[in-house]
Amino acid sequence: EAGVVQSPRYKIIEKKQPVAFWCNPISGHNTLYWYLQNLGQGPELLIRYENEEAVDDSQLPKDRFSAERLKGVDSTLKIQPAELGDSAVYLCASSLVPPNNQPQHFGDGTRLSIL
Amino acid sequence: AQTVTQSQPEMSVQEAETVTLSCTYDTSESDYYLFWYKQPPSRQMILVIRQEAYKQQNATENRFSVNFQKAAKSFSLKISDSQLGDAAMYFCAFYNTDKLIFGTGTRLQVFP
Numbered sequence: 001e002a003g004v005v006q007s008p009r010y011k012i013i014e015k016k017q018p019v020a021f022w023c024n025p026i027s028g029h030n031t032l033y034w035y036l037q038n039l040g041q042g043p044e045l046l047i048r049y050e051n052e053e054a055v056d057d058s059q060l061p062k063d064r065f066s067a068e069r070l071k072g073v074d075s076t077l078k079i080q081p082a083e084l085g086d087s088a089v090y091l092c093a094s095s096l097v098p099p100n101n102q103p104q105h106f107g108d109g110t111r112l113s114i115l
Numbered sequence: 116a117q118t119v120t121q122s123q124p125e126m127s128v129q130e131a132e133t134v135t136l137s138c139t140y141d142t143s144e145s146d147y148y149l150f151w152y153k154q155p156p157s158r159q160m161i162l163v164i165r166q167e168a169y170k171q172q173n174a175t176e177n178r179f180s181v182n183f184q185k186a187a188k189s190f191s192l193k194i195s196d197s198q199l200g201d202a203a204m205y206f207c208a209f210y211n212t213d214k215l216i217f218g219t220g221t222r223l224q225v226f227p
Contacts, residue, residue, distance in 0.1 A: 003159070033215075042119075042206050042217025043160070056213060091160070103150065104215060106160040 002026065004107035006092050012113045018080035021110045025073070025094030032069060033104060034077050035091040043091050049075065050097065079112075087114045117142045119209050121218035128197045129226050135182075136192045136221045138207030147211040149183065149190045154220075155203040163205070166190065199225050 005024040013019050025032050030051050035043035046065070048056040051072035060067065064083070069075040079086055089111050093104040118141045128134035140149070151163040166174045166183050173181050178198075182191045194201055202225045207218040 040219070042208070042219055043215075044217070045214055048213065093160075103162045103165060105162075106152075108159045 004092055004094050004105050006090075006107035006110055008110055009108060010111050010113075012115065013082055014115045015084055016081040018078065019082050019112065020076055020078045021090050021092075021112075023075045023077070023092030023107060025075070025092070026105055028096065029094035029105070030072060030097055031095045031102075032075050033093040033095075034067060034075070035093065037089040037091055037109070039088070046077070082112075082114050084114050087112055117144075117209050117211060117216050119207055119216050119218035121207055121221050123221045124219075125222045125224070127224040127226060128194070130197055130199060132197055133193060133195045134197055134223065136194075136205050136207075136223070138190045138192070138218060140188050140190065140207075140209045142188070142209065142211065144211050147209060149181075150208040150210065150215070151179070151181070151190075151192045152206045152208060152217075153201075153203045154206060160206070164192065194223075197225050199227065201225050 007022050032049040034046040036046050037043040047060045047067050049069045052069050067077045089109040091109045093106045095104045096102040120139045147168045149166045152160045153163045154160045164174050164176045164179050166181050173183050178195045180193045204220045204222050206220045209216045
């Protein structure tokens with residue numbers, strides 16, 4: 001089966017510019033996650049979707065970050081405006097439902113660099 | 116709140132030898148899941164092994180096995196017959212209800 005696909009792999013932008021990341025989960029996985037991974041750290045959850053509903057967005061900085069998952073398949077994560085501290089890897093993952101005993105499958109991530 | 120601690124930032128092992136990576140966690144829950152994920156440089160995170168807390172038997176996947184000590188809240192990963200391809204960051208993760216919580220990772224180097 002095809003894995004979780006993310007694009008772009010790398011993105012370099014200047015601070016205060018907007019940026020968007022795209023994720024296509026594994027077919028049939030209705031739970032989708034966005035994680036933030038800082039250098040030398042483990043991933044931290046930003047938002048979790050079940051189908052098109054964001055069921056946990058408590059860690060998403062809503063003043064500058066937004067996400068959507070139209071039709072419960074692909075998802076987009078946006079930052080506007082980007083700040084220097086947003087430089088990190090943004091990971092997308094998906095799993096089957098129920099999620100509690102299903103492993104999460106990760107994409108390659110998008111490495112964001114802010115100049 | 117649940118926390119996951121990996122106290123070894125870096126480990127190294129000779130090819131064909133055995134290495135153990137440590138992980139401890141803190142939770143008040145009795146039902147949960149534990150995972151080890153591998154993240155090679157610039158590549159995606161891959162599930163290595165999974166342990167259900169209600170199972171007393173330690174999980175095993177080929178050369179990878181865990182030592183799960185529920186009372187001590189310890190979940191170590193043993194890699195036997197280490198191979199060059201095992202070099203990566205290894206993350207221990209705790210799952211309960213709806214959130215996967217990762218440790219800070221251990222970088223494993225494998226020397227020929």
